[in-house]
Amino acid sequence: MDSRIPGFYKQDVDERRHSVAERANLAADAVAAIEGRGLDPVRADTISENVVGTLEYPLSIATNFRIDGEDRLIPMAVEETSVVAAASYGARMAREHGGFSTQVTGPHMIAQIQAVGVDDPFAAKQRVLDAEDRLVDLANEEDPVLVDHGGGCEAVQARVLDTDRGPMVVTHLVVNVQDAMGGNAVNSMAEALAPEIEALTGGTVQLRILSNLADRRIARARCTVPPEVLADDDWELDGTEVRDRIVDAGAFAGSDPYRAATHNKGIMNGIDAVTTATFNDWRAIEAGAHAYAALDGYAPLSTYEVNAEGDLSCSVELPIQIGTVGGATQLQPVAGAAMEILDVDSADEFAGVLAAVGLAQNLAGLRALVSEGIQHGHMSLHAKNIAIQAGAPSDLVDEVAERLVEEDAIREDRAAELVDELSE
Template sequence: MNKPISGFSKFSKQEKINWLSQTYLKDSDTSVAVLEQYWHENEKLQQLHDEFTENTLSNFYLPFGLAPNFMINGDLFAIPMTIEESSVIAAASKAAKFWHSRGGFKATVLNTVKIGQVHFLFKGDKNKLEDFFNFCKPKLLFAVSSITKNMEKRGGGVLDISLRDKTESLEGYFQLHCKFETKDSMGANFINSCLEKFSETFKSEALNYEQFSPEEKQIEVIMSILSNYVPECIVRAEVSCKVEDLSDDKLTKPKIFAEKFLTAMKIAEIEPYRAVTHNKGIMNGIDAVVLATGNDFRAVEAGIHAYASRNGSYSSLTHASVENGIFKFWIEIPLALGTVGGLTNLHPLVKVAMEILQKPTAAQLMQIVAVAGLAQNFAAVKSLVTTGIQQGHMKMHLMNILNQYNASNAEKDELVHYFKHHTVTHSSVSEQLEKLRA
């Protein structure tokens, strides 16, 4: 079919499914049944999910799990995590338990400034533009007073507006670089509304600015949009203990472990191929909590990976040191999160997640998310420099393999017991299952 469909968004859900079935689905009855089996029986709840986005056909489920025993700044947390990958929640839980008896996690929010920009082109005298900006700045702030009124009551609002000259990179290109405090809101709609009002006011004031020539009056705004790069919205999380206290039942040579751990960290700092996988493991923990709490994991991912490249080369987000016999492991990352607005007030499971976390502020959620990423990374690097990562990961992946082969509950019980003492691979599971069924 080469002809585009018209008016698809106006179809009912059933009409959309019928069109999809007739146009693209070869085994339409089976596929349609799969779509329908994930509908909520509660019609009101299903309507709520349908209205989260557009052209919805069904619901896509991800596991909602829990990682307990996180001691953060002296308080004990159980952290909700939404993720489909095997071993992530298990590894986070293991790291939480490991550090619980060694002082727990310390976390601090260093700053909460968020950024938005008005990108525009100006052809004329830069000095006159600077004078115009200084003249116009109070008018810009006044123009958004109705938008910022409620935010200011909560201690937020517009922190600053500056003019940035970017003409060395692109001819005629300037920015209004704007800083915001949005408190417990992620603030995207608030920031974008302010920016669009700045843009409108900036252009209209330019038309009446007597010092501008007719050409200079025609400021061309290209776009007004928040940035997901928030290098001034930073949280730090860390753990530390004496090197000898790193030992446990399986880790009997803590000094050697600490040395290997530090070397692994240095490799991740200098080698981008390793750093990408290293940071992906961190994001396993971060994204899982961001998803569970109804925040935007795509924005978080983009901002964090940009931050990992801020010095000109992609590098590790975590770091470690040993000084005076003390092992220290830490992370500093940009996180723009919200605990009010968006899905946090709508999605029933997000509400439960927030309740599990004792209804945190945005700053507290930043700390919890950073700790989850640090814990995940510690567990991964610890495995890599000791037993190797596959031993634990494949044991957790075993159930996925068994489900691919449609193993019965009895077969699962038998093979889970068998692979407690044998290496898990796809072929070994297949072989043992065939023997069992024979």
């Protein structure tokens, strides 16, 4: 499959759908799901509570991605056009030098069991650790299917926390969840072990639940971008200056949490859009990413440096808790089609793709920020929305949007005037 589709954004919706279906070799039911309404209210009522209807996002495709030597089309569900455009452009820049390479530590999740009212917390911690083998076996009795597939609880750890409510003994179960997100598996194990932990610690177990700080499930991506790729004929800056400004922007984020929060939001723009398109838990990934960024004082999740060859070296590292089996994806036909387009074979592979998407998004955003400013490209895309809101018919939307940008007057009142003028 070739993810480089020149002029893709110029095609109409039917043409784009055909291009994607052909390249991704989509099954007929996947194409049908994308064409029509994917989630009817009856099915929606089995997924959520107090359902009154459904809300649809645009399903878009980010192009140009080459990840670990393989071309991929990236499905994204997001309400902001600049997210998809930026991801595609970031991927195109990285593509010039081989694309993205990824590395994932493995699909391990942590369940926490909180014991309070422990008289001898440090001795209790040791008793828990001494019972590790038995606790692992008991935990694995809760999910024999996961164990049969090569997963299951692999280790037990214990910590003593000094809190405002006194000392607490917190037991961690480290669970290999294979290709699942893993929430149900680890929560069930934690619930099952609660009586054993009470017996070992002499305390009372209260919370038994997974941690979304999935620091045993780290995904990394990196790419290299030559300076000339960063340049633009319309800018006064050359590629080397753009490169250095990006490095400066990364240093800014590394020294200031106010900037780092927005820097990391740029990464998550891409990751969240893919997880939304595939009906995965973007909230869990958000929580884990920002907690990981805050481990040693809030910091950026990506870094930018100049390598020995003078190229921009880009990397990202964050926890990604994602699944390719279980969860709600199979309940949403469009999400199933998105997974078919994505064509990942494991949760680890999926996590690596998400890391690459986040890095592409961040790279493109920083390039815009340090040169023309983020509003130039963003408002150019936003102008189309303004034209539509002003009542422009489909055959005038592009022309009205172009005029709004030329006049630097991206306002609904001006758009309405242009619609009247051009309709005469």
